[in-house]
Amino acid sequence: xxxxxxxxxxxxxxxxxxxxxxxxxxxxxxxxxxxxxxxxxxxxxxxxxxxxxxxxxxxxxxxxxxxxxxxxxxxxxxxxxxxxxxxxxxxxxxxxxxxxxxxxxxxxxxxxxxxxxxxxxxxxxxxxxxxxxxxxxxxxxxxxxxxxxxxxxxxxxxxxxxxxxxxxxxxxxxxxxxxxxxxxxxxxxxxxxxxxxxxxxxxxxxxxxxxxxxxxxxxxxxxxxxxxxxxxxxxxxxxxxxxxxxxxxxxxxxxxxxxxxxxxxxx
Numbered sequence: 001x002x003x004x005x006x007x008x009x010x011x012x013x014x015x016x017x018x019x020x021x022x023x024x025x026x027x028x029x030x031x032x033x034x035x036x037x038x039x040x041x042x043x044x045x046x047x048x049x050x051x052x053x054x055x056x057x058x059x060x061x062x063x064x065x066x067x068x069x070x071x072x073x074x075x076x077x078x079x080x081x082x083x084x085x086x087x088x089x090x091x092x093x094x095x096x097x098x099x100x101x102x103x104x105x106x107x108x109x110x111x112x113x114x115x116x117x118x119x120x121x122x123x124x125x126x127x128x129x130x131x132x133x134x135x136x137x138x139x140x141x142x143x144x145x146x147x148x149x150x151x152x153x154x155x156x157x158x159x160x161x162x163x164x165x166x167x168x169x170x171x172x173x174x175x176x177x178x179x180x181x182x183x184x185x186x187x188x189x190x191x192x193x194x195x196x197x198x199x200x201x202x203x204x205x206x207x208x209x210x211x212x213x214x215x216x217x218x219x220x221x222x223x224x225x226x227x228x229x230x231x232x233x234x235x236x237x238x239x240x241x242x243x244x245x246x247x248x249x250x251x252x253x254x255x256x257x258x259x260x261x262x263x264x265x266x267x
Contacts, residue, residue, distance in 0.1 A: 072102025120175025
């Protein structure tokens with residue numbers, strides 16, 4: 001009988017110990033899950049966080065104004081970086097390389113024979129052609145107007161910077177000495193000047209594995225003039241102010257880097 005009471009007494013103590021341990025484990029687990037639950041932190045980070053947006057862009061544009069007299073359809077490849085605030089204001093820098101294959105002017109007209117050919121140094125008909133080359137670099141300021149539960153909506157930006165363009169003369173036969181080295185500068189009709197840029201489109205800024213991108217319409221106005229002192233074909237300096245216009249579509253893939261407290265840096 002004495003052993004029975006000892007055994008039951010030990011059982012009560014054991015049950016109390018097990019109960020206390022179970023209560024401690026349940027409490028500890030629930031507290032840990034509440035602190036690490038991604039559903040509680042992800043929305044706040046993805047919709048309000050400030051950070052840096054790295055863009056890689058591709059565009060296609062139609063020329064207008066004085067630019068249409070010299071070139072046809074052109075494309076652009078570029079990159080940029082922007083700072084986005086918690087209020088979805090964006091401020092950044094961007095640049096683009098401009099290129100095209102249709103050139104409407106002939107900067108080599110002075111070198112051509114009456115039949116339209118160019119004779120190389122080897123006394124054979126040279127193979128030449130021309131391409132458009134240019135660049136734009138500038139600053140951007142605008143805002144993303146959120147229109148969905150995620151960080152996506154209408155993007156409006158204004159920009160300003162420098163634009164230039166030229167005619168790239170290519171001698172495939174490598175026999176025309178008149179367009180080698182620094183002599184090329186007398187034929188490239190380089191122009192440059194201050195420029196304005198506007199963009200309106202749709203932007204989505206993702207979080208985690210969500211894709212970030214933008215697409216929309218772009219407009220450029222450049223107030224350029226010649227940057228060369230002499231044009232060999234015209235035998236003079238090409239004086240006069242130019243208004244070079246471009247309008248078209250631009251798309252971009254974006255890589256966001258969000259910042260917060262030391263323990264909340266993420267991308």
